[in-house]
Amino acid sequence: MKDSTSVDIPETSADARGEAPLFTGKSSSGGGIIYAHKPSSAQKKGLAIFDLILRISAIVTCLAAATAMGTAEQTLPFTTQFFKFDAGYDDMPSFLVFVICFGIASCYFLLSLPFSIVSIIRPQASGPRILLVIFDTMVLGLTMASAAAATSIVYLAHNGNSSTNWLGVCQQFTDFCQATSGAVVGSFIAVAIIALMLILSGASLRKH
Amino acid sequence: MKSGPVEYAVEAAEHDSSSSSSPRRGLSILDFVIRVAAFVGTLASGIAMGTTDQRLPFFTRFIQFKAEYDDLPALTFFVAANGVVSAYLLILGMPLSVLHIIRTGVTKSRVLLIIFDTVMLALLAAAASAAASIVYLAHKGNPKTNWLAICQQFRFFCRRISGSLIGSFGAMVLLAALIILSAIAVSRRPRG
Numbered sequence: 001m002k003d004s005t006s007v008d009i010p011e012t013s014a015d016a017r018g019e020a021p022l023f024t025g026k027s028s029s030g031g032g033i034i035y036a037h038k039p040s041s042a043q044k045k046g047l048a049i050f051d052l053i054l055r056i057s058a059i060v061t062c063l064a065a066a067t068a069m070g071t072a073e074q075t076l077p078f079t080t081q082f083f084k085f086d087a088g089y090d091d092m093p094s095f096l097v098f099v100i101c102f103g104i105a106s107c108y109f110l111l112s113l114p115f116s117i118v119s120i121i122r123p124q125a126s127g128p129r130i131l132l133v134i135f136d137t138m139v140l141g142l143t144m145a146s147a148a149a150a151t152s153i154v155y156l157a158h159n160g161n162s163s164t165n166w167l168g169v170c171q172q173f174t175d176f177c178q179a180t181s182g183a184v185v186g187s188f189i190a191v192a193i194i195a196l197m198l199i200l201s202g203a204s205l206r207k208h
Numbered sequence: 209m210k211s212g213p214v215e216y217a218v219e220a221a222e223h224d225s226s227s228s229s230s231p232r233r234g235l236s237i238l239d240f241v242i243r244v245a246a247f248v249g250t251l252a253s254g255i256a257m258g259t260t261d262q263r264l265p266f267f268t269r270f271i272q273f274k275a276e277y278d279d280l281p282a283l284t285f286f287v288a289a290n291g292v293v294s295a296y297l298l299i300l301g302m303p304l305s306v307l308h309i310i311r312t313g314v315t316k317s318r319v320l321l322i323i324f325d326t327v328m329l330a331l332l333a334a335a336a337s338a339a340a341s342i343v344y345l346a347h348k349g350n351p352k353t354n355w356l357a358i359c360q361q362f363r364f365f366c367r368r369i370s371g372s373l374i375g376s377f378g379a380m381v382l383l384a385a386l387i388i389l390s391a392i393a394v395s396r397r398p399r400g
Contacts, residue, residue: 148334149341163279202322205395
């Protein structure tokens with residue numbers, strides 16, 4: 001049918017021009033032009049499976065960062081009965097916040113696994129995905145904030161600051177410094193995983 | 209039929225914008241308003257932190273007691289990151305947002321905005337919280353590492369750097385809301 005009656009559904013207006021077969025969402029150009037390409041169920045399922053894999057790796061990475069920071073402590077050998085020279089994660093509020101926030105993040109990712117599995121089983125449903133996007137955004141902000149706060153303290157511990165007369169303590173507390181630095185590095189990997197997860201969720205929500 | 213897909217794309221865009229549903233246009237307008245607010249917040253924070261400069265009235269022959277934002281690397285990073293986010297919002301975010309008000313059917317540029325907003329949220333969260341931990345140290349110090357609080361001497365500097373965090377944290381919340389709005393707008397069916 002070549003005559004152009006005005007119809008409401010974009011797919012059938014394309015049919016009137018003979019561009020695409022009836023009742024499929026795929027474009028005739030096979031994805032060359034962006035507007036005419038709709039993500040298929042198979043593509044959304046693939047993205048959802050990758051999202052699940054990313055989520056499991058985020059659980060592991062967040063937990064690793066939290067435990068690496070939580071087990072960082074050192075007592076210097078010249079500790080006496082009256083003067084204790086020790087350092088633990090709870091001596092700095094930033095490190096305490098770091099451990100708490102990454103513990104929360106890894107628990108959240110564990111609890112979000114069922115939603116991810118649901119979005120694999122039903123690729124076209126956007127409800128679970130939007131819920132995950134909302135919470136992932138909050139967790140991204142939370143983890144990035146706590147990672148950065150811990151980083152600034154680790155930087156100060158290494159270098160100190162001459163203007164404010166803060167001395168770097170890494171010369172004395174070498175093991176503590178190493179453990180906290182390693183935890184901070186792992187936390188940035190976790191944040192990169194979370195950001196990738198969020199972007200993929202946003203991209204796979206497209207309906208047209 | 210090389211022009212076929214292009215024709216269809218133009219038709220689809222025109223068709224969508226002519227029959228754009230009002231919930232989607234409302235979402236786009238809300239998106240633009242929030243973006244303007246976030247731009248104002250980050251710009252104000254960057255300027256407030258960048259214009260800190262306090263010199264104490266006493267000095268010795270060798271040392272002058274001064275505090276500026278570039279004495280502390282975390283505060284320098286804060287100024288730079290706020291500058292980057294406000295420039296992004298001005299140059300890319302707000303024009304694309306206006307485009308979404310006019311043509312509500314496009315999704316590729318919305319996904320692009322989601323990607324950039326995520327990156328900017330992470331950057332702003334990092335900068336704001338690094339600066340916040342330095343501001344906390346400036347207020348309270350740390351007895352274990354023998355870092356003394358400097359707020360007693362540098363009062364004006366301390367007030368400035370504490371206040372400039374507010375705009376940044378507010379913009380962080382607004383960016384998170386923008387990501388969620390864009391995700392909801394992308395997931396709606398073409399007819400609303």
